[in-house]
Amino acid sequence: MKNLPDINTQFAEWYQEVIHRAELVDNAPVRGCMIVRPYGTAIWENIVKVLDAKIKKTGHQNVLFPLLIPLSFIQKEAKHVEGFAPELAVVTQAGGKELEEPYVIRPTSETMFHYMFAHWIKSWRDLPMKLNQWANVMRWEMRTRPFLRTTEFYWQEGHTAHATKEEAEQEVEMMLNEYIDLVEQYLAIPIFGEEKPASERFAGADRTFTLEGIMPDGKALQMGTSHLLSQSFAHAFNIQFQNSQGVLEHPWLTSWGVTTRLVGAMVMVHGDQKGLVLPPKIAPIQIVIMPIFRKGADAEQLKKVCQELKEKFDVGTLIGQSGFMFGPANARVVIDQDEHETPGAKFYKWELKGVPLRIEIGPRDLEAGQAVLVDRLGLGKKMVPLDRIVEEALSMLDTIQAEMYARATKKRDSLIKQVEKFEEFASELEKGGYAYITGWCQQDGCEQKLKEYKATIRCVLETANHKHCFMCDRPSVADILVAKAY
């Protein structure tokens, strides 16, 4: 099979090719939609598992809300409809008849949740109300790319209501932090978790916080958002509660979500010329055990040893100097013992699929009572005695996870330049390849110019290292991250 497109000079082509070859997705016969294949689905399921546990642990409950939303609901909040109207898919016929009122396929479910909040929330005792759903949503996008921007995508959307603005702000921050933990600690991607400028807020929000990753081509990728919604939603849907003094008040609302885009982010940030590189905590297959068959050697004996090794990972084993490890070793392990494929073809396949760790056992290794551990990052092969393999492999998975985050951080930092004035980086910004940190006076006017370069302020940072606005002569109020974006 021919090589993947060059990751440095043809990054977009490399991305398209690697997600198809590694069998994450296929093209669907529906405009802008994707078929997520088993390997891609398994990656998403692992992300869901981690995040769902976080969502529940922080006091939220899952619900299932309808796919369809009456068009009139979307129209209730002025900014919301303005933001979403151009992207709606509309059901006009059902059961063989024209519908009296069309339904839209949810582009997001704020309006439906708020409609139900108005039914459920009567008193301060009903607050906070903290709900979440895992769902498919649809936005009729013009230019689509699997995982990164698709007409239908999969996500979770949290919707909460609180008695005070402070509580709602705490919620927005807490979920932003949970997302940061997910992305940094599990996906091994360094991230800016910061506030959006007013111009980039969610349609109908007072404040929008974002997770911004920097991809290898210098473009920013918005990987999740957490919003403090404006009171206008509570007014539009007439959500009111009696406070402890018996006075009617409108609650403060939040919403937050991450999508299947996270899968695309992992592909881009960690991938290399050989294919995917998946972080062990999310990889559907963490370890592939590969018997290396040789003519004249006992293939069955080799298979048996590999099977026994796999079982140690599956059912658990006694490990470590000091004590017990009961239960499964929590490693997802497969054996590739196809005798008709060459070891070279197998290496190629599992490297393409980004499996973090390979264990090779040949006849001579067996004689020597050892196996060879090969990591996907090229940290170096290791000969390990068979009775210490499980312990060593688990430890290497930890090392790989940490090393991936360290490398991604180093790479990300190399893609960001500290700049002072627009003239300095305008022409380079146009060409692409980097993101920039600079100062901003926080006036809309100074932001406008960036649009001509198809760039935006991705987020406002908490630092103030730059003294002057990048565009005008006013003093800078805060540093900002400027980039083109996916």
Next chain:
Amino acid sequence: MKNLPDINTQFAEWYQEVIHRAELVDNAPVRGCMIVRPYGTAIWENIVKVLDAKIKKTGHQNVLFPLLIPLSFIQKEAKHVEGFAPELAVVTQAGGKELEEPYVIRPTSETMFHYMFAHWIKSWRDLPMKLNQWANVMRWEMRTRPFLRTTEFYWQEGHTAHATKEEAEQEVEMMLNEYIDLVEQYLAIPIFGEEKPASERFAGADRTFTLEGIMPDGKALQMGTSHLLSQSFAHAFNIQFQNSQGVLEHPWLTSWGVTTRLVGAMVMVHGDQKGLVLPPKIAPIQIVIMPIFRKGADAEQLKKVCQELKEKFDVGTLIGQSGFMFGPANARVVIDQDEHETPGAKFYKWELKGVPLRIEIGPRDLEAGQAVLVDRLGLGKKMVPLDRIVEEALSMLDTIQAEMYARATKKRDSLIKQVEKFEEFASELEKGGYAYITGWCQQDGCEQKLKEYKATIRCVLETANHKHCFMCDRPSVADILVAKAY
């Protein structure tokens, strides 16, 4: 709060009321759709968890396929379009424009899977292909009832392709058996897992196997299906593979699914006049610990003991005479320590919600070093020493699970009558209240008459206890189950 409608004389009203009061669902402002609330969602998630593990263990992989299907796909298989056309919801506009070809919201995804199968399946080496997806689907039904029949519902749909008819038949049977295990061993519902008569097959199937439960009102509920599809799907979508001799063949296809209807089945089969009764293996809350506060007694001490007890369930403990139990005790436990609600109101609430086991601890129990275990079935209160509570409670959950299945089986059997001739049961069938087992000659003509009574042959049994057809004078070929159905 007033009592639930009488479960014996007003079963339909009881059902509607109990699912709302126990907060499983709420009405959605979308025709025929439901809002599944946290408690209902948690029940469904527990079912999903068990079934997803079974699906994966039997060699299937999950995928995510598009919500929308081109209308032309549905029209490719003649019987399929005939079966589904009246129920389709159609997207005619998207992104502000009329679509050239309308899309339908999937009523089921055979056509989309088969379209992809044609791309993926080239050789016998690609077979079997065994895929599954968890998804929402939509069928524009006229009469809807939460969980039992809704416009949008949630399900899993398995789609597989095999080299031979025998393999496909084995798949159909295997998944039927997995469903039977799920329903009987987890949902504690006795079930007929048998074949449908030709007239009741899935639109486009050669054989349809069904799970038929008998509800307390004598009506049958179809709780899942497993289909051997006709070859016409493979022809319609041009799915072909080269067999090991290099000859092109059409693969044999299957599909199988269960839905959120399972939640409704559990409500109906196990519920009583006090509310839900949930089987421990599926119950979101298996045990509620309830401190019984008394004036003058130390409430804080009571709360502390309850908390310590809950932690034993949560983090695991040493139990049993013989050994260790590491890790969580696998019980889902909550403490209800609201001091403002009376114990009576709490009992009422948790009984309504169907929590299988309650642990009460009052000040005197504390002195005596014991607690009171009360099961939802009324098997009898038990005083248990505090240091044996975890062991005893886990054992009681097992007992409750087994007892629920035994009771449900006894009840189900009492709702089925063995009958010989139609005259015998025709007038009773019209009134409702029972299902019937009788003989059938397997001629369509004899089946027709049942439709006038709004009844159908729910499935063909493997027994042959009845000598003559219930309708004509011909000998019976097989026993059948006759009932009205949801």
